[in-house]
Amino acid sequence: MSDNGKKVVDGLGRRDFLKTAGLAGVGVAAAMGGMAAGSAPAAAVAGPLSRAADLPKNKGPRVVVVGGGWSGLTIAKYLKKENPKFDVVLLEPSAMFMSCPLSNLWLGGVVDVDLLLHSYLDAARNNGYVWLQGMLVQFDREKRRAWTTAGHVDYDYIVLAPGIDYNYASLGVKDPAVASTLAHMYPAAFKPGSEHLSLRNKLDDFEEGVFVLNVPAGNYRCMPGPYERACIIASYFKKEGIKGKVILLDPNDKPTIKAEGFLSAFNDLYKDVLEYHTSTTITGVDPHNKVVETEFGEVKFADAALYPRVRAARLIEDVGLVDPNSPQMEARIDHFFYNVPGDEHTYVAGDSRPMPFSKSGNTANTEGKVVAGIIAARAAGKEPKWESPNTICYSMVNTDPRESIMVDAKYKFTKGKGWGFTDVRVINKRSRQLAKANIEWGRGLYRDMFGA
Amino acid sequence: MSNSTDRRDFIRLCGKTAAAVAVARAAGTPLMAPAFALENAPRVRLVTKDGGPLKARELPLYANWIFHYPYHSSPALLIKLDDPAPPTEVEDKDGKAYQWPGGVGPDKNIVSYAAICAHALSYDSRESAFLNYRRKRNQMTGHGRVITCCAHASVYDPAAGARVLAGPAKFPLAAVLLEHKPDTDELYAVGLIGSELYGEFFKAYRKELRKQFGRAKYRKMVQGDVIAMPVAEYSEDAIEC
Numbered sequence: 167m168s169d170n171g172k173k174v175v176d177g178l179g180r181r182d183f184l185k186t187a188g189l190a191g192v193g194v195a196a197a198m199g200g201m202a203a204g205s206a207p208a209a210a211v212a213g214p215l216s217r218a219a220d221l222p223k224n225k226g227p228r229v230v231v232v233g234g235g236w237s238g239l240t241i242a243k244y245l246k247k248e249n250p251k252f253d254v255v256l257l258e259p260s261a262m263f264m265s266c267p268l269s270n271l272w273l274g275g276v277v278d279v280d281l282l283l284h285s286y287l288d289a290a291r292n293n294g295y296v297w298l299q300g301m302l303v304q305f306d307r308e309k310r311r312a313w314t315t316a317g318h319v320d321y322d323y324i325v326l327a328p329g330i331d332y333n334y335a336s337l338g339v340k341d342p343a344v345a346s347t348l349a350h351m352y353p354a355a356f357k358p359g360s361e362h363l364s365l366r367n368k369l370d371d372f373e374e375g376v377f378v379l380n381v382p383a384g385n386y387r388c389m390p391g392p393y394e395r396a397c398i399i400a401s402y403f404k405k406e407g408i409k410g411k412v413i414l415l416d417p418n419d420k421p422t423i424k425a426e427g428f429l430s431a432f433n434d435l436y437k438d439v440l441e442y443h444t445s446t447t448i449t450g451v452d453p454h455n456k457v458v459e460t461e462f463g464e465v466k467f468a469d470a471a472l473y474p475r476v477r478a479a480r481l482i483e484d485v486g487l488v489d490p491n492s493p494q495m496e497a498r499i500d501h502f503f504y505n506v507p508g509d510e511h512t513y514v515a516g517d518s519r520p521m522p523f524s525k526s527g528n529t530a531n532t533e534g535k536v537v538a539g540i541i542a543a544r545a546a547g548k549e550p551k552w553e554s555p556n557t558i559c560y561s562m563v564n565t566d567p568r569e570s571i572m573v574d575a576k577y578k579f580t581k582g583k584g585w586g587f588t589d590v591r592v593i594n595k596r597s598r599q600l601a602k603a604n605i606e607w608g609r610g611l612y613r614d615m616f617g618a
Numbered sequence: 619m620s621n622s623t624d625r626r627d628f629i630r631l632c633g634k635t636a637a638a639v640a641v642a643r644a645a646g647t648p649l650m651a652p653a654f655a656l657e658n659a660p661r662v663r664l665v666t667k668d669g670g671p672l673k674a675r676e677l678p679l680y681a682n683w684i685f686h687y688p689y690h691s692s693p694a695l696l697i698k699l700d701d702p703a704p705p706t707e708v709e710d711k712d713g714k715a716y717q718w719p720g721g722v723g724p725d726k727n728i729v730s731y732a733a734i735c736a737h738a739l740s741y742d743s744r745e746s747a748f749l750n751y752r753r754k755r756n757q758m759t760g761h762g763r764v765i766t767c768c769a770h771a772s773v774y775d776p777a778a779g780a781r782v783l784a785g786p787a788k789f790p791l792a793a794v795l796l797e798h799k800p801d802t803d804e805l806y807a808v809g810l811i812g813s814e815l816y817g818e819f820f821k822a823y824r825k826e827l828r829k830q831f832g833r834a835k836y837r838k839m840v841q842g843d844v845i846a847m848p849v850a851e852y853s854e855d856a857i858e859c
C-alpha cells in the first residue's frame with residue numbers, strides 16, 4: 167500500500183520549486199532558483215513569497231498554526247488560553263469554515279447549512295489571535311520562517327494541521343488525469359466545502375437507479391461517516407419516494423464502528439433501499455460509463471460518491487515530513503508530544519498525525535487542547551504532559567424520526583502492542599434523544615472553537 | 619470570559635464580603651472564601667407550579683428538578699440525593715479552591731447547580747435538557763447518581779460540589795446556594811458560587827433566550843418567588859445517554 171500511495175503522489179507531480187526549497191532549506195532565493203529552472207512562472211509566486219505578511223507586531227512568542235480545521239482552530243484558541251502572551255497566527259486559505267461533521271445531517275435535510283458555516287474572523291477576534299488567509303507553501307525549520315501565499319512569517323513554533331488528501335490509486339485509478347475526472351464527477355465529500363455542496367445537489371437531482379458509496383481501506387476520516395451517509399441517503403430516498411437504491415461497498419466484513427447499531431438500522435429501516443456488500447474492495451472505476459469494478463464483478467450506477475483511501479494532506483509530503491513507515495503518508499512525529507523528532511519547534515496534529523486514532527473532529531478537538539498545553543509547557547521551560555484524545559462520535563441512522571447512535575472512546579499505548587482503544591462505550595440502540603444530543607454535540611464544539 | 623459588561627455582576631472576593639458570609643452561614647462551617655461569588659445575589663423562594671411554597675419534605679427523593687436562577691433565563695438543577703452531602707472543597711476554573719457548603723434540608727441532601735455545562739455551555743432548555751441528574755448509571759460512562767451532560771459526556775458529582783468525574787469539562791458546575799427554613803420547611807435560593815459562565819451563556823444563546831424570556835427580561839435577575847418543577851415536565855426531552 168505504501169508503494170501505491172507513493173506512486174500516485176509522484177505521478178501527480180509536485181512542483182519542482184517546492185522540492186528545491188525543501189531540500190535547500192534556505193527559502194526564497196533557493197525557491198526562486200527552483201522556479202527559474204523552468205516549472206512555474208516566477209512572477210506568479212514571487213510576490214507573496216518574497217514579502218512579509220501583514221501582521222500586527224508580535225509581542226510574545228509567535229506560534230503559526232497551519233490549517234483552520236477542527237485541529238487548528240482548537241490549537242489556536244487554547245494556545246491563547248494557556249498563555250495569553252503567545253502571538254498566535256492561524257493560517258487558513260478558505261474564506262469561511264464549513265463543517266464536515268453534521269454535514270450528513272444537512273445532506274438529509276435535518277439541519278440548515280448555517281449550522282455548518284462559521285466565521286474565521288469571529289473565531290480569531292473572540293479568542294485573541296490573528297487569522298491570516300493563505301496557504302503554507304514551505305518553511306525553514308532552522309531559520310523558523312514560513313512562506314505562505316499571504317507573505318512570509320517568522321515564528322517560534324509552528325503546528326501543521328492540514329487534514330487529509332485522497333489517494334486515488336487505492337481505487338485502482340493510477341492515471342492522474344482519470345483521478346482528476348473522478349474527483350470532479352464523483353467527489354468523496356469527505357473534505358469540506360464544494361464536495362459537500364456537490365453531493366447535496368446530486369441528491370436533489372437524483373431521479374432513479376443506483377447510488378454507490380464505499381468505505382475505504384485503512385484508517386480513513388470519520389469511521390462511521392460512510393455508514394451514516396448510506397443511512398441518510400436511504401432515508402431520503404424513502405421519504406421522497408425515489409426509485410433508487412444505495413449500494414454500499416465495504417472491504418471489511420462488518421461496519422468498522424458501531425456495527426450493531428448500523429446493521430440493525432440497515433435491516434430494520436432500509437431493507438428495500440440499501441444493499442450492504444461486505445468484504446468488497448473497489449478495484450477500478452470507469453467514470454464515463456459509470457461502472458465500479460470489484461473482485462466480484464461490476465456495479466453500474468446512476469450516481470456515486472467515491473471515497474479513496476485517505477492520506478495525510480499533501481503539504482506533509484511537500485515539506486518533507488512524511489513518516490516512511492506510514493502507509494497513509496502521515497507525518498513522522500513523536501506519538502506523545504506531537505513534535506518532529508529532535509525539533510521541539512515543529513508539530514503536526516489532526517488527521518495528518520500518524521497515530522492510528524480515529525480521524526474525527528472530536529479527536530482533533532480534544533487532542534488540540536493537549537497539543538496547546540505541550541507547546542505552552544515547553545515555551546515556559548516545563549515538562550509537557552500527555553493526555554489521551556477522546557473520540558465521541560454520534561451517527562444519525564434515521565431522519566424520520568431522527569434517531570442516532572454513539573460511541574465514546576479513548577486511547578492507550580501498550581509496549582509491544584502499540585496503540586489501542588480504551589474506555590470504549592457504545593450505544594447501539596438508536597434513539598430520538600441521542601439524535602438531539604448528536605446535533606448538540608456539534609453546536610457545543612462550534613461554540614468551543616468559534617466562541618470565546 | 620471576554621465581555622466585561624457581562625462580567626460586571628461578579629467580583630473576586632477576598633473573604634469579608636456579604637456573599638462569603640452567606641456561604642459560611644449556609645454551610646454552617648468556618649468561613650472560607652469562594653473563588654467567585656455572585657454579587658447582589660437575589661434571594662428567592664422556591665414555589666411549585668400552583669404558587670405554593672416548595673416544601674423540602676415534599677421534594678421527591680432523586681428529584682431532577684429545574685428552576686431559574688440567578689437570571690430569568692438561566693436554569694439551575696434542584697436535586698434530592700440519597701444521602702446527606704457534606705461540605706466539600708472544590709476548585710474553580712482558575713484552580714482556586716472554594717468550599718461548597720453541602721446539602722440543605724432536614725436530611726442535608728438537597729443540592730442545586732447551574733444547568734449550564736462547564737465544557738461547552740450546553741444547557742437545559744424547554745426543547746431539550748442536556749444536563750440531568752439520574753440515579754441510574756448512564757450508558758456513556760457508567761456513572762450512577764451523577765449529573766451527566768449528554769452533549770459530550772461530562773459527568774459531575776452532585777454530592778461533592780459538582781466535581782468533574784469524567785468527560786471534557788475541566789471544572790465544576792457553578793453551585794446555587796440554598797437555604798432551608800426549618801420552621802416552614804421552605805427552600806430559598808440565596809447565592810451562587812464557583813465558576814460562573816453567564817457572560818458566555820448570554821453571548822452564545824442571546825437570540826433564543828430573548829425569544830423565550832423576552833428581550834428586557836432574559837438577563838435580569840429573578841426576585842420574589844421562582845417556580846421549580848421536574849425537568850421532565852419543563853423540557854420536551856430530558857436527554858438520557
Ligand SMILES: Cc1cc2nc3c(=O)[nH]c(=O)nc-3n(C[C@H](O)[C@H](O)[C@H](O)COP(=O)(O)OP(=O)(O)OC[C@H]3O[C@@H](n4cnc5c(N)ncnc54)[C@H](O)[C@@H]3O)c2cc1C
Pocket residue numbers: 232233234235236237238257258259260266267268269270300301302303327328329330355356357358387388391479481515516517518525526527528529530558559560
Ligand atoms: C462527512 C463527514 C462527517 C464527519 N462526521 C464527524 C462526526 O460526526 N464527528 C467527528 O468527530 N468527526 C467527524 N468527521 C471528521 C472530521 O471532520 C475530521 O476528522 C476533522 O475535520 C479533522 O480535523 P483537521 O483539522 O485535522 O482537518 P480539517 O478539518 O480538514 O482541516 C484542515 C484544514 O487545513 C487547511 N489546509 C490544508 N493545507 C493547507 C496549507 N498548505 N496551508 C494552510 N492551510 C491548509 C484546509 O483548508 C483545512 O481547513 C466527519 C468528516 C466528514 C467528511
Ligand code: FES
Pocket residue numbers: 610735736737738739740767768769770771772785786787
Ligand atoms: S457541553 Fe456538556 S459535555 Fe460538552
